[in-house]
Amino acid sequence: MPTSLLLDFVVFSLFTYILRTYTASLGRARRGGLRYPPGPRGLPFLGNLIDIPQRAPWETYARWGRQYGDVTSISVIGRLLVFVNSARAARDLFEHTGTRYMDRPDIPIIDMMEAHFDLAVTRYGHKWRVERRIIDQNFRPSISVTHRPIQTVKTHAFLRQVLRCPEKTIEYLKHYTSAVVMSLTYGYDVKESGDHYVAIAEELLTLTSESTLSGALLVNDFPALKHLPDWFPGTGFKRRARHGMRLIDEMVNAPFNMVKEDLLKGTSKHSLVHDNLDGCRGNEAETALKNAAASVYGAGVETTISALSSFLLALLLYPDVQTRAQAEIDQVIGRSRLPTFSDRPNLPYVDAICKELLRWRLVLPLGVAHATTEDDVYKGFFIPKGTTVIANTWAILHDAEAYPEPEEFKPERFLTEDGKVRDDPLLVYAFGFGCRACPGRHLVDSMQWIIVVSVLATFNVRKKIDLNGNEIAVEGVYKDARIAQPAPFDYAIIPRHPGAARLVQETQGE
Ligand code: HEM
Numbered sequence: 001m002p003t004s005l006l007l008d009f010v011v012f013s014l015f016t017y018i019l020r021t022y023t024a025s026l027g028r029a030r031r032g033g034l035r036y037p038p039g040p041r042g043l044p045f046l047g048n049l050i051d052i053p054q055r056a057p058w059e060t061y062a063r064w065g066r067q068y069g070d071v072t073s074i075s076v077i078g079r080l081l082v083f084v085n086s087a088r089a090a091r092d093l094f095e096h097t098g099t100r101y102m103d104r105p106d107i108p109i110i111d112m113m114e115a116h117f118d119l120a121v122t123r124y125g126h127k128w129r130v131e132r133r134i135i136d137q138n139f140r141p142s143i144s145v146t147h148r149p150i151q152t153v154k155t156h157a158f159l160r161q162v163l164r165c166p167e168k169t170i171e172y173l174k175h176y177t178s179a180v181v182m183s184l185t186y187g188y189d190v191k192e193s194g195d196h197y198v199a200i201a202e203e204l205l206t207l208t209s210e211s212t213l214s215g216a217l218l219v220n221d222f223p224a225l226k227h228l229p230d231w232f233p234g235t236g237f238k239r240r241a242r243h244g245m246r247l248i249d250e251m252v253n254a255p256f257n258m259v260k261e262d263l264l265k266g267t268s269k270h271s272l273v274h275d276n277l278d279g280c281r282g283n284e285a286e287t288a289l290k291n292a293a294a295s296v297y298g299a300g301v302e303t304t305i306s307a308l309s310s311f312l313l314a315l316l317l318y319p320d321v322q323t324r325a326q327a328e329i330d331q332v333i334g335r336s337r338l339p340t341f342s343d344r345p346n347l348p349y350v351d352a353i354c355k356e357l358l359r360w361r362l363v364l365p366l367g368v369a370h371a372t373t374e375d376d377v378y379k380g381f382f383i384p385k386g387t388t389v390i391a392n393t394w395a396i397l398h399d400a401e402a403y404p405e406p407e408e409f410k411p412e413r414f415l416t417e418d419g420k421v422r423d424d425p426l427l428v429y430a431f432g433f434g435c436r437a438c439p440g441r442h443l444v445d446s447m448q449w450i451i452v453v454s455v456l457a458t459f460n461v462r463k464k465i466d467l468n469g470n471e472i473a474v475e476g477v478y479k480d481a482r483i484a485q486p487a488p489f490d491y492a493i494i495p496r497h498p499g500a501a502r503l504v505q506e507t508q509g510e
Contacts, residue, residue, distance in 0.1 A: 031375075031382035037073040037082055038381075039064060047075035049221070055480055058365040061085060062395035071378055077221050080387045085395045087402075087426050093378060093389065094370070094433035099124060102436055103371040105388040108223040109211045109237060113244035117252050119295035120368055127288075134292035135439045138272045144442040147184055148341050148450075154179045155450045156338070156507035159458055161192070163504050166493045170309060173451070177304045178297075180447055185293050186255045187262075187269030197255050201297050204247040209302075209482050211240060252294040272296065300440050303363045306484050307448055310361040311353075312493075313486050314409045315461040316474045321411060325349055325456045326496070338503050339453040341446065348421045350453050352411035355421075357448070358430040360409050361484050365394035367432050393429050402426060458500040464490040 042048040051074065053060045064072045065085025071093070072083045084090050094101050103124040110121050119135065122128045137143070158176040162169050178198045179190045190198055211217055219225040219237045228235050255273075262268035263277060273293050280286045315322045332346045333339055344351065369390050376383045383389070398406035403413060416422050431438035438444075455461070463471040472490045479485045495501040 031377075031384070034377060034380065034382040036075075036080060036382055037071045037378070038068040039072045039074045039083075040068070042075055045077065047077055047079075049076050052076070056365075058392050058394035061366075061390075061392045062398075065392065065395055071381065073381075073383075079221075080384065082383055082387055082389045084389065084391045086399070087396045087429065089378075090391050090396060090429060090433060093376075094391065097376065099435065100374055100376055101370050101372055101389055102434055103373045103386075105369050105371040105386075107212055108219050108226060109217055109241060109244075110208070112219075112226060112238070112241035113208070113211075113248060115208060115244065115248055117248060117291040117294050118298050119292065120299050124373055130288045131292045131295065132435075132439065134272075134276065134289060135296060138276075139296075139439050139443050141442045144446060147180075147443060148446055150183050151180055151447055151450050152340070153510050154183070155454050156504070156510055158451065159454055159504045160508060162455075162459065162493060163495065163501060169312065169491070169493050173308045173312075174301075174305050176451065177301050177308065177447070181297055181300050181304075182255070183271070184443075185272045185296050186259050187271035187274055188255060188258065197251070200247055200250050200254070201301070204244065204251055205298065205302055207240065207244050207247065211237070211244070213480075213482060251297070252290055256290045256293060296440070299438070300443070302483050303440075304444055304447060306361075306363040307357050307444070308451060309486050310484070311357055311448075311452055311455075312461060312491060313474070313476055313489060314353075314357065314360065316463055316489070316491055317476050318409045319462075321353065321409065322456065322461065325353060325411075329453065329457050333457065335497065335499050336503075338507070339450075339457050341450065343453070344449060347453065348415060348419055349411060350456065351421045351449070352414040354445075354448050354452055355414040355424065355427055356409055356411040357452075359397045359403065359427060361478065361486075362394050362397060362430060363484055364430075364432075364482070365392075365484065366482075367391045367393045367429075368436070370433070370436065391429070391433060393432075396426060396429055458496060458504055459493050460496050462492045462494070464492045 040048060040051055042051070051060075061072065061083045062085055064074075064083065070084065070086040070089040072085065074081050074083075084093055104121055106123075107121065110116075116122060116127075119128065119131050122131065154176055157179070158172050161172040161175070165172075175190065175192060178195075178201075182188045182190050182197065188197070212220070217237050217240075218234070225235070226238070228238075230238050259268055259271065259273045260277065263274065268274045273289060276289050277286075280289055328347055328349045329339065333343055339347075367390070369388050372383060372385050372387045372389060374385045397403065400406055414422050414424060414427075428437075428441075431441040431444075463474060466472050474489050474491075475487075476489075477487045479487050495504070
């Protein structure tokens with residue numbers, strides 16, 4: 001029996017390969033002799049599967065970009081992948097071609113989990129437009145301004161937590177991010193530890209992120225595998241998919257139903273769901289709202305935590321940055337009050353730190369993969385409909401010509417000679433491209449700024465001292481993951497002066 005199933009698998013895989021090769025040959029007919037974008041030569045059948053590195057793949061793709069051209073392609077088991085390695089090519093493909101590059105690729109494990117609630121993986125079309133509109137309307141700049149009071153209250157709660165237990169600062173940064181997002185989306189106050197909704201969402205995000213990493217699951221390259229029975233060796237991905245479905249059901253429905261119940265009881269607070277439920281007519285509209293709300297958590301929390309964790313790391317590795325920012329804050333605000341959003345125009349160096357944080361350790365070095373909705377020809381190379389197109393944002397924002405010494409954390413690169421904040425045309429690509437660009441970018445802008453300025457105003461972040469009185473070295477290493485995450489590192493964080501601790505304590509009861 002297993003032998004016949006193994007045979008089935010081989011037949012299915014060959015079928016997949018032949019189908020892709022056949023589709024490619026149709027493509028060849030359509031492309032009238034044009035070649036695919038250049039790239040490294042692959043092996044028969046596997047193509048470039050073994051050329052995809054597990055560590056920092058964006059560096060390899062950038063090298064291919066220098067070797068073969070800004071737009072490079074490889075083939076993985078008959079599937080074409082295109083990498084975009086320069087700002088100019090990204091503009092040409094993503095901004096000057098309408099919606100031709102605005103689809104998402106199919107990912108078999110995502111289909112198996114039925115994770116289509118998530119806007120970030122939703123194919124371009126009606127469902128995407130409806131759910132995207134809900135998020136755009138609730139996070140556009142004029143609405144984002146109204147989110148500031150919640151961000152300020154949650155920031156002060158974070159400062160008090162750090163004062164009480166500084167060694168848990170990273171944990172509290174995570175709490176701050178989910179607290180802001182859950183409050184804006186569902187009007188829900190996240191518990192300080194062991195929160196059910198946060199635990200479910202975190203488990204699901206880890207599961208999907210591990211399952212979609214390149215090479216992580218064979219089923220993503222051989223979709224035919226999903227037809228194997230559950231007991232067949234190596235089909236653990238099926239259990240994983242079923243577990244994912246259960247988590248999704250809980251993550252999408254539980255907080256949404258909580259708001260509905262609270263509305264009936266008259267205890268619901270203002271939030272994205274609360275404010276939009278009234279206008280919901282019918283099941284389809286309600287599902288769209290439910291999906292949009294869950295997408296905000298799915299796309300907004302891990303990404304923002306990544307940027308804020310890199311902030312602590314940057315302060316440890318670049319102590320001069322901390323000193324200069326604190327001097328600016330002392331001069332503009334003094335030491336007798338906490339910063340507020342109205343101080344922002346007078347603190348250009350703090351703004352420059354926030355910009356450099358988005359560039360230095362990119363939250364999503366390869367963005368989120370796009371796909372083509374129709375055939376295209378770029379500079380004489382053929383890119384067929386359905387091709388996965390990956391923007392190498394890391395290569396764009398680490399280009400040494402645009403950003404000298406790109407690996408260094410240098411906020412001053414975002415200042416003009418007379419100390420004003422410089423408008424940088426490329427940084428926006430940290431949030432993606434065209435109509436798929438991140439709808440949460442205005443929220444991030446204020447959520448990140450208020451934490452950065454408040455920490456700098458009240459605490460000193462220093463290297464931790466070991467039992468022998470020596471500083472513990474900080475390597476600044478990142479884990480291998482789709483969303484950048486610093487590997488655990490040691491730090492000490494102490495109030496800057498006695499008055500700072502008092503200011504933080506005085507926020508109790510807000
Ligand atoms: C530092 C924090 C963040 C970064 C760097 C970031 C970056 C990105 C990027 C690169 C994309 C893909 C864009 C593309 O396909 O070209 C994206 C998509 C998305 N982001 Fe963010 N994001 C952040 C925070 C947030 C927040 C707080 C929200 C909450 C509203 C959010 C909601 C979304 C959604 C819903 C999508 C999917 C958009 C679509 O496919 O149409 N993000 N983000």
